[in-house]
Amino acid sequence: MPTVKLSAQDRALLLDGAHYDPHALLGAHPVEGGTLVRALRPLARRVAVRAGGADVPLDDEGDGFFAGVLAGPAPEAYQLVVAYPDGTELVADDPYRFLPALGELDLHLIAEGRHERLWEALGARPMTHQGVAGTRFTVWAPNARGVRVTGDFTHWDPTQLPMRSLGSSGVWELFVPGVDAGALYKYDVLGADGAHSLRADPLARRTECPPANASIVHRSSYVWGDADWLASRAKRPAHAAPLSIYELHPASWRPGLGYRELAERLPAYVRDMGFTHVELMPPAEHPFGGSWGYQVTGYYAPTARLGGPDDFKHLVDALHRAGIGVLIDWVPAHFPKDEWALARFDGTPCYEHPDPRRAEHPDWGTLEFDYGRREVRNFLVANAVYWCEEYHVDGLRVDAVASMLYLDYSREDGQWLPNAHGGRENLDAVAFLQEMNATVYRRCPGVITVAEESTAWDGVTRATNHGGLGFGFKWNMGWMHDTLLYLGEDPVHRAWHHHRMTFAMHYAYSENYVLPISHDEVVHGKGALVSKTPGDWWRRRADVRAYLAFMWSHPGKQLLFMGQEFAQGAEWSEAEGPQWWVLADDYVAAGDHRGVRDLVRDLNARYRATPALWERDTDPGGFAWITADAATDNVLAFLRFAADGSPLLAVSNFSAVVRHGYRLGVPGLADAWREVINTDELRYGGGGVTNPEPLKAETTPSHGQPVSVTPTLPPLATVWLVPA
Known part of the structure; x- marks a missing residue:
């Protein structure tokens, strides 16, 4: 016929x-x-x-x-x-x-930009449809003339599987029977510009290992074992709990280890060191390893360099079962221009802003998202939820927030346009960040968000219903810059820079802060933390020990990048990772590095056991200066208070001389005070100038306090005292 x-x-x-x-x-x-x-x-x-x-x-x-x-x-x-x-x-x-395998409700939510589990609607989803097993492929390409799916199941012939348009949603769909997890695929997109391009799936949940860039159909079979952790993490607000973060680059923490091998070693190390959380530099897929994950192409896929998605889940699970929270770096500020990824995805500016003055990031050679486009905003908000719900992460540290907030960020006059009110604020980005934070906090109890924001933007950690951005915490970049500049001065000159160590307390309670000594401070010629200080090797280590104890006792949570916990001498290289060899028995100065490591371990242990150091971090009543103006002595002393009023006295002597009988006022709460941390102890590599016996509280008033103590202050050291 x-x-x-x-x-x-x-x-x-x-x-x-x-x-x-x-x-x-x-x-x-x-x-x-x-x-x-x-x-x-x-x-x-x-x-x-x-x-x-x-x-x-x-x-x-x-x-x-x-x-x-x-x-x-x-x-x-x-x-x-x-x-x-x-x-x-x-x-x-x-x-x-087959009929369309995507429902009308999904399409409605996508069109409205309100699909909070977008990854369940878009991307490659193995499923049984009309009684047949296969994979549903769905992709958003609103201005494409046509889209086809191709892969190893078509011998990479792009012709045989054209997809259908699902109308005004901009979504293209095709159910392909017989295709299962593990299949490689891409989309052949005929753009509005008339050109074909072979694209990775923006919603791919698994990818090939770079430099290969195909997407992989994925079905998770992982069985989680962290139910107790998830049930308990929201019981205490993070602001009133200990939060001590170990930042690391997973690919170079121990070069050569994948997610599964990291799960065997990382939890034990972090737990031994006493950190409450790890922060993983961006785990999402990225084509250039030298970007450390900050130029993302696969927002929904953990990098395949270290294993598959279930392997990454195993790492998170192992950390949780060891009692360690997991934060990840998340990068919604920009994305690279690779022609197989997000840039001009449908032949037009799709994920990026159509105005080049809003699309091109002037610093990084990348593109900025169009936060005013509801589907793009949905892509990012759902991605934040995705990492929290699918991978059980406990927090997102949001990279480069300042670059998102300002239209004139790194731009000269004439290179940017004011907003509708004539200002420099990126109102679309503000709305996006508010929506992201509100959605994550609503959906994911116990999860925190942290902003890397370096300006004086008002209300970064204020609730969205009060006009703030809604973050849980903000990196205190001002504290970091000021204190590192002070640390870099010779002790004989520090008197002239004393304000750098005290200024942060003028704004310490304007936001909820994290004190960050991050990877950014130990790369690109900045040197390792120990190399920022003047003097000989002994003085450098002493300065670092004193600084770390000052940091751990200062209001705010703390973050330390890998390798700095044992004062490695070289700045970080992603090709080599931390200098673990300096801790080896056959290294001549191993004891020096072990001393700093042991101090960090003890700081964490004492910190976690002392509510005065974290319980009232956001309450001005939890802090009191004893002396903030002893500039000529290079001495700083302050009290921290727990909710029940129990105190800790932190004293730092950043001069190179011993100060005997240094009188400091203390509350009349105890007859004696004892030393619980002294960074000059011999076991830390110090000179052994300590206060071994409890210090009797004398009835001599001082510093506005009714009684006082007179400890010996070691040189280049910090001492913590508590009631005996």
């Missing part, structure tokens, strides 16, 4: 991947006298339809089209039997006999 011929126009549109509704032409359709079945298999030698136990050959119509008419109505189910020139024969259900 003759078939209904394709029009020349339809044939051309299908072959060029430009047809918005290929299901109208391919698959089974009623015609006079029976059912027309048409298939597009450009690599095939012959194609037949298998239905009711019989095979009906289809006629070769050229250009890869095969068609024939079956007698009677369309069968409820049929398969295509496809023979190839090499003699192989494949039998599979016809993709073009």
